[in-house]
Amino acid sequence: MAERTRQETRRQTAARRKTPARRDRADGRKAATATDDVQGIGHGHRGKVMVTGAAGALAQHVIAELIEHDYDVVGVEFRGVQHEYPDTVDYVVDFNQRPFEDVFREHDFVGVVHLGRIRFTQSTRGRRYSANVVGTSRLLGLAKKYGVTKVLALSTYHVYGADARNPSLIDEEHPMRAANLMPEIVDAVELENLFNIHLYKDPELNIVILRPCNIAGPGINNEISRMLGQSVAPCLVGFSPLMQFIHVADMSRAVLMAFEQNHPGVYNVAPNDYVTYQDALQMAGCRRLFLPSVPPRLARRAVRALGRLAPPAYLIDFFKYSVIIDGSLFARTFDFAPEHSLSELFAHYRAKK
Amino acid sequence: MRTRQFLKPRLVPRDVEAIVDNLPMGNIGSAGYDPWGLNPDTAKITFTLVRWLYDHYFRVVANGLENVAPEGRLLLVGNHGGQLPVDGVLVSYAVASRNDGARLPRSMIERWFPSVPFLGNWMNSVGGVIGDPKNCAKMLERDEAIVVFPEGIRGSGKPYHLRYQLQRFGHGFMHLAMEHDAPIVPVGVVGCEETMPSLANIKPVARMLGMPYFPLSPLVPLPARVVLNFGKPMHFANDVRGEADVARRVEQVKDAIRDLIDAGVAQRQHLF
Numbered sequence: 001m002a003e004r005t006r007q008e009t010r011r012q013t014a015a016r017r018k019t020p021a022r023r024d025r026a027d028g029r030k031a032a033t034a035t036d037d038v039q040g041i042g043h044g045h046r047g048k049v050m051v052t053g054a055a056g057a058l059a060q061h062v063i064a065e066l067i068e069h070d071y072d073v074v075g076v077e078f079r080g081v082q083h084e085y086p087d088t089v090d091y092v093v094d095f096n097q098r099p100f101e102d103v104f105r106e107h108d109f110v111g112v113v114h115l116g117r118i119r120f121t122q123s124t125r126g127r128r129y130s131a132n133v134v135g136t137s138r139l140l141g142l143a144k145k146y147g148v149t150k151v152l153a154l155s156t157y158h159v160y161g162a163d164a165r166n167p168s169l170i171d172e173e174h175p176m177r178a179a180n181l182m183p184e185i186v187d188a189v190e191l192e193n194l195f196n197i198h199l200y201k202d203p204e205l206n207i208v209i210l211r212p213c214n215i216a217g218p219g220i221n222n223e224i225s226r227m228l229g230q231s232v233a234p235c236l237v238g239f240s241p242l243m244q245f246i247h248v249a250d251m252s253r254a255v256l257m258a259f260e261q262n263h264p265g266v267y268n269v270a271p272n273d274y275v276t277y278q279d280a281l282q283m284a285g286c287r288r289l290f291l292p293s294v295p296p297r298l299a300r301r302a303v304r305a306l307g308r309l310a311p312p313a314y315l316i317d318f319f320k321y322s323v324i325i326d327g328s329l330f331a332r333t334f335d336f337a338p339e340h341s342l343s344e345l346f347a348h349y350r351a352k353k
Numbered sequence: 354m355r356t357r358q359f360l361k362p363r364l365v366p367r368d369v370e371a372i373v374d375n376l377p378m379g380n381i382g383s384a385g386y387d388p389w390g391l392n393p394d395t396a397k398i399t400f401t402l403v404r405w406l407y408d409h410y411f412r413v414v415a416n417g418l419e420n421v422a423p424e425g426r427l428l429l430v431g432n433h434g435g436q437l438p439v440d441g442v443l444v445s446y447a448v449a450s451r452n453d454g455a456r457l458p459r460s461m462i463e464r465w466f467p468s469v470p471f472l473g474n475w476m477n478s479v480g481g482v483i484g485d486p487k488n489c490a491k492m493l494e495r496d497e498a499i500v501v502f503p504e505g506i507r508g509s510g511k512p513y514h515l516r517y518q519l520q521r522f523g524h525g526f527m528h529l530a531m532e533h534d535a536p537i538v539p540v541g542v543v544g545c546e547e548t549m550p551s552l553a554n555i556k557p558v559a560r561m562l563g564m565p566y567f568p569l570s571p572l573v574p575l576p577a578r579v580v581l582n583f584g585k586p587m588h589f590a591n592d593v594r595g596e597a598d599v600a601r602r603v604e605q606v607k608d609a610i611r612d613l614i615d616a617g618v619a620q621r622q623h624l625f
Binding site: 169237241272293 | 355383384386390465467469471472473474482485491
């Protein structure tokens with residue numbers, strides 16, 4: 001009985017170290033086992049790229065783009081909460097654990113695309129900090145040690161914080177006020193600070209940091225996508241902030257362009273198109289559930305009462321005040337223009353209802 | 354969105370629709386908003402009411418509108434008064450509704466407005482923008498016209514006994530004008546002080562409500578006659594050696610506004 005339990009544990013551990021889904025490849029090649037060398041996805045001749053957060057919807061798009069552009073991709077996931085991972089995940093490993101270095105030892109990476117970040121709703125503040133900030137610090141240390149020459153990191157526009165006094169078209173030099181306004185999301189700001197330090201300290205890493213607006217579209221499961229996907233979505237009486245949305249396919253193209261062209265720096269990524277939250281809900285076919293907005297304490301209580309049907313209470317100001325970012329620097333530098341319109345994006349959510 | 358779709362065909366007359374349709378709005382996106390929240394449909398509904406206020410309630414007389422260029426960046430700098438931003442609305446409507454070279458100047462609004470339910474969104478959707486230097490800079494880069502009241506709440510919240518006495522002007526507008534090579538058109542607003550005369554500022558109530566001031570005044574604006582005088586554009590090169598130079602230039606603008614106010618007071622035959 002005890003032996004069977006040990007075997008079961010070993011099997012589960014192996015499954016988490018190496019995704020079973022990768023063991024049977026579509027092209028019929030003999031799949032790797034947990035102890036075999038992982039070759040990565042694709043047969044690219046432009047070098048191997050590590051993509052973190054490989055189980056995510058955006059990462060899957062990015063990996064497909066990288067393979068199409070002749071890169072060999074190794075997908076790494078550190079959110080060890082699932083038992084089944086998509087085909088894009090090669091390793092499930094904690095960035096703070098020693099085996100993570102083995103991934104760098106086994107592969108000669110030319111670049112790292114760091115998309116893996118535990119989102120605000122996915123864990124506790126302490127664990128988020130440990131995984132997102134401490135883990136990323138280790139990732140950067142290893143990238144330097146093993147001679148990686150391109151690092152792209154995905155941040156978020158949330159770092160600017162939501163406040164009634166925010167100007168519109170916030171550019172990259174604007175202070176990251178989320179640390180002061182919303183202590184719950186301080187890990188996102190710390191993560192950026194970490195990359196900024198390495199941007200100047202280790203120029204050989206050629207770090208590009210992207211701060212996208214709301215990413216939405218097929219497969220995306222962030223807070224705003226959840227709201228758009230619901231048949232009834234909450235909104236605050238008297239508040240309908242202006243928002244920006246980028247389609248997941250456009251965002252993955254932006255990631256690829258930034259990775260390939262590699263002009264180190266920090267860039268907002270957002271289309272030059274805007275819609276209010278309540279208009280977005282209506283375009284996505286949602287019915288609006290109005291919650292009290294004043295006093296703020298009552299609004300937070302109402303949001304908490306709705307649980308998963310509403311965004312977390314500490315993000316409530318993003319559903320109250322506009323945070324419009326200026327994506328023109330990215331568009332100019334990388335010659336980027338989104339291909340998917342807002343109406344196409346919302347049609348996706350409308351069709352699901 | 355649905356409220357707009359319901360109200361617009363029922364409320365907006367064709368000529369008001371034509372006024373808004375003729376305005377250059379190059380920054381509007383596919384969903385009908387620009388980066389600062391301006392929405393033409395909401396503007397049409399609001400302009401229907403504003404036109405009545407402008408023509409019949411405040412009986413506005415606007416002089417010197419030809420001094421406002423039909424295109425290109427510029428700052429309309431005026432005196433502020435009357436507790437509510439009625440002066441900004443009337444100045445914007447005066448320029449937006451003229452026959453030739455109409456454009457929609459964007460009014461800078463107090464920073465606390467967006468925290469007020471409905472009001473913040475509505476002001477943004479009709480062209481109001483938070484009075485932040487970065488907002489101004491971005492708008493000037495996009496060749497917008499901006500209405501600025503450099504007195505801020507010092508001007509709008511002042512009691513009636515200080516009417517038409519210019520309060521301290523911030524220097525931000527002058528720096529913006531110089532850095533972005535934008536001409537300043539001085540505007541003398543006469544009449545708004547009488548729309549909502551305030552006897553005192555009830556500070557404890559203002560603190561409790563999180564407002565910059567709480568006037569002891571009529572609950573609705575009174576139908577005072579309003580005169581708007583637009584002055585000649587003033588150009589300032591970006592060649593100052595220090596803040597003292599900027600202060601001197603700000604005083605030049607204040608002097609121009611004082612002259613326009615005096616002219617407006619002289620033109621006005623009746624308060625109401």
